[in-house]
Amino acid sequence: MTDAAAGTPASPPPSPWERERSARASAAPARAPLSRERVVEAAFVVLDRQGLDGLSMRQVAAELGVAVSALYAHVNSKDDLLELMYARLFDGFRVPDPDPERWQELVRDYARFGRQRLLAHRDMARISMAHAPFTAELLPHVEALLALFRTAGLPDRIAAEAGDLISTYIDGFVLEEGVWQDRAGRHDGDGASPDRPEGHQMVDDMQSYFASLPAEDFPHLRALAGLMVTESADERFDVGLEIILRGLASYLPDRAGRAHPDAD
Structure with missing residues (x-):
């Protein structure tokens, strides 16, 4: 039988074994090489x-x-x-160039970004706390962070501790966040991972408990209970970071050129 329009023999349908061979080939795509x-x-x-x-x-x-x-x-x-x-964690991350007029702002950005990098993966804070960034690939990050503190004018003794202080704060805060998330999820029974356990029954229970303490024995717990358990994690992180930055700033020489008495 011929194709009247083309004047050529019509193509036969694929044979059963050809159909089977095609099906087998498509069912087993090539696996990407391991790397x-x-x-x-x-x-x-x-x-x-x-x-x-x-x-x-x-x-x-x-x-x-x-x-x-x-x-x-x-x-x-x-x-x-x-x-x-x-x-x-450090892929695509670059510590900004030092600027003595904006050093606190630059450290805030560094710390906030560092926290978000850790929060991107479960238990990453635990891994971070067990590893020091002193490999050949990561030493430039350490060098750049120290440059922020030394260029700002912090005494060398303080600048040498500041980088580790900031990193430890970030790791510890995120580690605590993970604990809160796990506890809140177990408490609520829904596997939730809240930013902070505000709005959950656990927070109400904590506030009620602090409010029930004898005022003569626990006046400060009663007075601060609301602030201790209802702020968001972002707010708590920024407050803690601000305490550290103001403490570091206290070591800067004053305008008369006098250094902090404990700088050395």
């Missing part, structure tokens, strides 16, 4: 789902659909993997 980047990405997926205590090389391998042994071509150990995850 260090894919291993780290899979580790973050496991971390967000199961937390740091549930993160293992076996779980990461299962997430990727490979044997555990395949991971060791790209990472040396779980500790090596955690270090790579920690270093990933």
Whole structure:
């Protein structure tokens, strides 16, 4: 039989074995090659789902659909993997150039961004607290942060401690946030992850408890109960950061050129 319009034989339909072969080929797409980047990405997926205590090389391998042994071509150990995850926090991040007139504003931006980076993944604050940023890749970040303090005029002894002080505050605050989120979720039974447990029954219970304390024994707890448990995490973080920055600023030489007596 011919195609009257084209004057050529009509194409036959595909044979049964050709249809089967095509179906099998489409059912098994090529798998992307394993790489260090894919291993780290899979580790973050496991971390967000199961937390740091549930993160293992076996779980990461299962997430990727490979044997555990395949991971060791790209990472040396779980500790090596955690270090790579920690270093990933700094991808695309740059400490701003120092400006002695705006140093506090620059440190505020640095701290707020650092907190958001930690909050992006479950238990990341725990990983951060266990790793110092003194690798070849991360030393430039440390150098740039110290430059903010020294250029502002802080004495060297204070500048040397300031970077670690800020980083410890960020890590500790985010770690506490994670604890609050877990407790609030268990208390409410809905797995919620609130910014701060305000609006939850747990907060009402805490406020009621503080209000019920004997005034003669706990006057300050009673007076501050509302402020201690109802501010948002963002507000609490900024207040704590402001306390640190004002403390650091107290070490700046005054206009007469006199240094803080405890600077050395």
